[in-house]
Amino acid sequence: MPCLLWLHMQAAPKVMEPSESVMVCRECGATNRVSRERLPEAPTCGRCHTGLTPRAPVAITDGNWRVEVDASPLPVLVDFWAPWCGPCRTMAPVLDQLAAETAGRLKIAKLNVDENPEAAARFGVRAIPTFVLLDRGKALEEMRGAISKAALRSRLTPHI
């Protein structure tokens, strides 16, 4: 007896629309397909219902740069920082607020330069904090040193 579900799938193959992006749930690892237009609505994981678009800064590493930054469907603001850096710590609450305000439009990623020298070298980061806005791996903006939330926003707004 033929499998009706299989026949149905053959008849109507699921085609991935170009506006869809694949988002891997950071909680359970499930792969979710989300259309880019739905990202501002804070879509959740189909398996565990964790929010797929972070509302807080995400810690990234040299190891997951490709997944978290290059493959991100959202533009990513990378904060190159280190725990011993006073101005970096001053920026932390600003980034927390910005992440909540721009959820679904921007991802804020924090990269500890002491533990992840590769990305820092690639972007020529010699002083911290340095902020780089990337979209699909392409650097759009770069800001060096501590910066006010208003100034940061005005640099980001044209891109998000």
Ligand SMILES: [Zn+2]
């Ligand atoms: Zn999940």
